[in-house]
Amino acid sequence: MKQIFLLCCLCFLAGTALAQATWIWYPGDYEIWLSNRMQNRRTDRGSFFPIFWKMDSHYPLMDFHKDVVLSQAEEVHIYAEGTYNVKLDGQPFEGTPAVITVPAGRHRINVKVFSQGTVPAIYVKGATIVSDSSWLSTYEDKEWIDETGKTSDITATKWLHAGCWNFNDPAILPSAFTLPTQVMAAVKNENGLVDFGKETFGYIHLKGIKGKGKITLYYGESKEEAMSDKGAVNVDWLSFEKDVNQDSTLPASKAFRYVRMVTSPGIQVDDVSMLYEYANVNEPGSFKCSDDEINRIYEVAKYTFHLNTREFFIDGIKRDRWVWSGDAYQSYLMNYYLFFDKGTVLRTMYALRGKDPVTSHINTIMDYTFYWFLGVYDYYMYTGDRSFIKEIYSRMQPLMDYCLSRRNKDGLMEGQVGDWVFIDWADGLSKKGPLSFEQLLFCRSLETMSLCADIAGNQQDAEKYKLLAAAIKEQLFRIYWNEQKQALVHSTINDHVTRYANMFAIFFDYFNAAQKETVRHSVLLNDSIQHITTPYMRFYELEALCALHEQSYVLKEMKNYWGGMLQLGATTFWEEFDPHKSGAAHYAMYGREFGKSLCHAWGASPIYLLGKYYLGVKPTAPGYATYAVEPALGGLQWMEGTVPTPDGNISVHIGQKEMKISTAGGKGTLRFSSSIKPVCKTANIQQTKDKWYEMTMEPNTTYVINYQSVK
Template sequence: SVLLDFGTEIYGGIEIAAAIRGEKKALKVRIRLGESVSEAMSNAIDNSVPGMNSATNDHSLRDYTLEIPWLGTVEVGNSGFRFVRIDLLDKDVDLPIRSVRGIFRYRDIPYLGSFKCDNERLNRIWETGAYTVHLNMQEYLWDGIKRDRLVWLGDIHPEIMTINTVFGDQEVVKKSLDFGRDTTPLPGWMNGISSYSLWWIIAHRDLYLYNGDLDYLKAQQFYLNQLVDQIISKIDKNGKENLDGGRFLDWPTAKQEGIIHSGLQSLMLMAMEAGKDIAGWLNDRELNKLCAKTSETLKKHRPVDHGNKQAASLLALAGILSPDKASPVILNNGANDFATFYGYYMLEALAKDGKYKEAMNIISDYWGAMLDLGATTFWEDFNYATRVNATPIDQLPEPSKFNIHADGGDHCYVGLRASLCHGWASGPTAWLTTHVLGIQVLEPGAKVIRVQSNLGDLSFAEGTFPTPYGIVTVKHVKQADGKIKSEIDAPKEIKIIR
């Protein structure tokens, strides 16, 4: 047996080249791909419980038995992995191998956005979030490259914000948003989850704001009008949401109905505000009035945050809860109870209260802890408390330690079934560009951008940002008196507000 480490997570497979040997009979081998050492060493037996036998072949095969030809090559694999274990199954024979090469399938696109500061940990986090989403930009914009390899219309929002920040206008985003629309005839909800149809509206607002493709936005108008009518039918006379379908925010809150209601009320209001913006851009006066009126109705009902970070964040972003009331909830106990998906919105809510330094500390603690545990891409889920006495993903498991991949997980991501490359965890990449570099798009197509840095404890930050007119370059340096000196270079078509 041999265990190989390709050094970083990739999507694709491997090519095995066999050297010459005396016997020409093909030899049988077993190939196991793994996002962690533990997964590559695992037998796929039972993924309903954690442990070393919790790997799975769901969504993409990762455990193969095949024959290696004499003096030839064979390719195998179509999954996300970093590690490969190869076992020779035939007895009393030798298999000389000339090479094992990774086959990397990815979109060959440039990284137009960039971020650099004097905190190398934050730099790595920005880059890791960008790379995580890049790997998921396959035929469609997937949630994860091992599993589920599906288009989830809620998961897609943080990914879109990262793509806007790093890669600019990309057809895979439009293709994926249209896939959600075209496979969801009303009165259905996208992915069967009502909040995911709300995220679809919000995503279109943000996509147009950054990229300004009016023809594409117009193509959504008919469906959007019908969807808004459907959403309005789920509001009672007191302005309270009564959404049906799957009632879901994120996995950590999946069984907490009170928190889910607070989140759905917030998301419904956010979606109506987004719908109002879209209607204005489309010059659809009736839709604009309808969304504005519905927003006012929704504001009549003001659910509580339940002391929960997800609920507090969405309530603050929707304007239901003041940011200074949300921040103590989000900051309570630091990075504990943060989440990979909704962590982005927690960070956004902290920014609304001016808590940039605190947000950067949590980014460093929470997402940085994944790096400490061997991550080269960010994970579907991460319970911050489990980092203590944990075996990193790039080490062999130790019985006396918590196996961060095999022993964790919950819901649909128990043990080794958990994805270690999940695009919804990329939020810090977009957040650092928006709030530390301070690049905020104010008008569609990035025609007007505000640049207002928030360095916190940093001494400098610099980077680039893609727009339809070209690259915006910024550099912020903290002076001896604490003031920030900024250099901004932008295409002439863009108005910069300082």
């Protein structure tokens, strides 16, 4: 079944009925159920390959209710996924009614649904009564009946506004959802090796299967992988015991560029094509510049990100196809500069958080738990969605309580039994003891908790987490800052310096101006410090350099690193890239000849870097109520692009002598450098320091500024 993959509508404002009825469920339950179904589709050489961490499930029994006031009687249609009953003002209807009549006046409608295999969900449609996110839901009905038959009050029950998506047709069940597909032909088929021209994802379709025998399909992101009988990660087998004359579409989607088909004697296939599977997300963000290689890098990054945007943000399309918090966190940031798709962010965050009780870190990785908190913070900054923060806060508290319980005797985060301390794939990187990098992420997570507690109206928690964050930050600098090395050292065990904590402290703005300047040279531009070879951490390394106004340097690094992959024929960006390797050695990882993912979400970071640090657009208040535009050409002759916001797109075009900015809603501040006094006929420009200027921009206005780019 094909469906249009649209934005998730997890809105939580009560009393605002949607004109369109939609399927509703307990918030987060459908997301958990869908992620379980998606992540457990992974296979390796045809064998089921389950996820590594605890799986949660949906609540099987759900109670939904809505209070209504009607001026006249109304006929209401009810649909449900599961077995259900209906009450009006506490009185049950007989049987399982598909249609009820609600009289004029004030009433409460209750629908209780049981479903073990799928998520309990309802669709209610009347003239004015429709199921939407204003309905309340609970899994913990504290109702009982005493010996007289009197029903207890249920004031202790916790009700949350229902979750929903765009399932707006009662005949299209949420449990039947699949991503849309389209037919794509191969570009070449030589001696059974089928080439689709670039990395892709979907279902192989075999046309004109004739005869009897076996067909084996070896999938490869590279030609070498497809040609390897034993090394190909993904393999499919078909067997026909009797003569056939038919077409066949393989039941499981796979990642590949090449597919090698091997047939036994007596069977033949006329043609091989595919059903390309994709998420139908919008793309309001854009970037284009004077450098053709950067343009190519941006386009390949976009395609890489599209492929890894599915029901959720996943890590890579070939091997894992799982929802990893560290990968997802970077995807959120890229998303804000390309899709601005709130729904995929929320689905991913719900799926990662799972249910209580918390018994391990997210994905079992300490740093990935902290990235989850950081994702909540960034979501609020980019969208301004206070309703989500109020709802999710109750799920943040138990997760943070778990983190606080895992501290060592000094109050620092340290890997305990069962914890995976990841940081990065790097040879010889120590993961033992309390690491500066983990304390830094922990501190930021506590700051996020304080912010969210304040929004949720819990001032006591807000103050508690604020004090805890301040204490961790004090320890971070007292224990790990080394004056001699002019950097944060990696651990308490030795005074070894790595890039990780130092680069995060820059864009978290934890360093003072002097420390930023010393770390620029002592760490980030110091070749004696171990280099980073994963796009995962290059993302943050280059962000830190951009935050230090090193855009010219970063542009060269992007061309060398991502351009290096393109020179090797990459059509998507990889999980890891070491330019010193050669040939098929580029494809090896995890002790496997073709273990590396050649289409990995964290490889698409140029989308974020070019949007935030070259076009220079970022929110300075939640939801872009205020924002900054600080464009930096970084050696380019010109650039242009759009950055999506909740209230329209911000458009930037900048050359050597002229800038043109079209604003969205909210109030913007333009900051830029110029070697001459700049002029704008429709706004006042103020000089802030030598060759630096600032200008206030009103909503939904276009400004043209004449200036001279500083060399």
